[in-house]
Amino acid sequence: MKTQSSNVGVFVRIRPTANFSPDVVECLPDGQTVNIHPRKDSRKPQDTRKNHLSYWSFRLEGVLQAASQEQVYARVCQRVVLGALDGQNGTVMCYGQTGAGKTFTMTGSTESYQQRGIIPRALQEVFLEVEKRTEHVFSVHLSYLEIYNETLVDLLQGPPRPCPRGMVVMEEPGGGVFIRGLTLHPVHNEEEALNLLFESHTRTLSDVKYVTAKLNLVDLAGSERLEKTGSEGQMLKEAMYINKSLSFLEQAILALADRRRDFVPFRQTKLTHALKDTLGGNCNTVLVANIYGEAAHMEDTLSTLRFASRMKCVQTYAAVNEHNGTAAQIKKLKNDVHMLREELSIYTTLAKRPSSPDDLLSKAELADIQSQVQRYLEGSLEEISVRT
Numbered sequence: 001m002k003t004q005s006s007n008v009g010v011f012v013r014i015r016p017t018a019n020f021s022p023d024v025v026e027c028l029p030d031g032q033t034v035n036i037h038p039r040k041d042s043r044k045p046q047d048t049r050k051n052h053l054s055y056w057s058f059r060l061e062g063v064l065q066a067a068s069q070e071q072v073y074a075r076v077c078q079r080v081v082l083g084a085l086d087g088q089n090g091t092v093m094c095y096g097q098t099g100a101g102k103t104f105t106m107t108g109s110t111e112s113y114q115q116r117g118i119i120p121r122a123l124q125e126v127f128l129e130v131e132k133r134t135e136h137v138f139s140v141h142l143s144y145l146e147i148y149n150e151t152l153v154d155l156l157q158g159p160p161r162p163c164p165r166g167m168v169v170m171e172e173p174g175g176g177v178f179i180r181g182l183t184l185h186p187v188h189n190e191e192e193a194l195n196l197l198f199e200s201h202t203r204t205l206s207d208v209k210y211v212t213a214k215l216n217l218v219d220l221a222g223s224e225r226l227e228k229t230g231s232e233g234q235m236l237k238e239a240m241y242i243n244k245s246l247s248f249l250e251q252a253i254l255a256l257a258d259r260r261r262d263f264v265p266f267r268q269t270k271l272t273h274a275l276k277d278t279l280g281g282n283c284n285t286v287l288v289a290n291i292y293g294e295a296a297h298m299e300d301t302l303s304t305l306r307f308a309s310r311m312k313c314v315q316t317y318a319a320v321n322e323h324n325g326t327a328a329q330i331k332k333l334k335n336d337v338h339m340l341r342e343e344l345s346i347y348t349t350l351a352k353r354p355s356s357p358d359d360l361l362s363k364a365e366l367a368d369i370q371s372q373v374q375r376y377l378e379g380s381l382e383e384i385s386v387r388t
């Protein structure tokens with residue numbers, strides 16, 4: 001399997017607001033660096049120490065300031081979608097404080113067509129590509145999962161009809177994950193698929209191999225610190241769960257970014273468990289860190305950018321998920337049968353016995369050979385032994 005190793009692509013997108021503070025959030029002309037300068041507090045004495053860090057600098061793959069939805073899609077998501085159509089898993093994820101523009105980036109606004117976000121654009125691109133790539137047959141499936149207070153919720157399952165065994169994050173051999181019980185809906189065009197997350201599978205007819213890929217489009221909950229939310233009751237419970245899963249996400253990312261750590265705590269929450277192959281696994285992963293460019297939000301902006309720079313150190317290993325199709329398996333079995341027949345005829349020739357095994361072998365011997373052949377084809381027997 002051809003594996004491509006790369007670091008998570010990290011972008012920062014600044015929500016355009018009336019009170020943008022260029023003296024606090026400084027975007028360098030390289031289009032990749034954002035410097036955060038602490039606000040000058042006139043009540044505090046100025047720090048005159050030499051070498052005192054006077055600002056924080058973050059270098060990312062791109063700083064998206066005043067970028068249109070089209071530009072954001074092209075920079076952040078297009079290559080991930082095209083990778084998925086070639087058989088590589090992909091994830092695009094938005095992280096940031098409440099109101100900083102995660103949903104706007106991921107889903108977009110319904111106000112105008114130009115304002116549509118990554119999900120509808122990705123769906124459009126998938127179906128345009130499916131039409132273009134006529135040499136392949138594609139099947140696209142879509143599911144929509146919400147993780148709410150550590151409970152997995154299938155948003156496409158209609159009226160409450162929970163999966164009899166409940167939904168569970170399951171690990172596959174090879175490090176992948178899937179959600180058992182999450183419904184996969186076949187979709188045939190953009191309209192059927194809009195506003196939903198999706199999984200795409202491609203199957204090649206002419207070739208004997210086919211590839212599969214899943215594409216995760218993730219809108220995370222707001223990342224602000226709990227004490228700031230000032231919530232009570234159910235809202236407090238929600239905020240606590242959000243805080244818990246985002247801090248476990250941060251722990252997993254810290255462990256992944258540290259090459260000396262050989263254990264990564266993925267199973268602590270549903271979020272990190274479900275994103276296991278996205279973070280450090282077989283996946284092309286991109287993060288958009290959504291921030292406000294306002295002085296009043298500097299603390300949250302800093303914590304979002306710190307998270308983003310840790311994410312930058314995480315390496316993933318995207319591989320084309322190639323499988324042998326049923327046709328290939330049938331062809332292989334036919335070949336095996338052919339080879340076995342030839343082998344058998346060589347044995348009989350060598351023993352100068354009549355060419356038909358029926359003349360040579362007793363019923364029990366024949367049954368034994370047939371059973372050996374069957375087990376050989378199934379892979380449970382390495383060698384066939386024939387009496388000569």
Ligand SMILES: Nc1ncnc2c1ncn2[C@@H]1O[C@H](COP(=O)(O)OP(=O)(O)OP(=O)(O)O)[C@@H](O)[C@H]1O
Nearest residue numbers: 015016097098099100101102103104105109221222
């Ligand atoms: N780049 C942008 N251009 C125009 N409007 C934006 C942009 N980013 C965000 N907004 C607007 O700001 C508001 C808040 O954005 P959004 O709902 O996307 O925040 P969020 O980060 O998803 O918040 P939450 O954590 O509550 O889900 C929305 O009205 C959205 O339309």
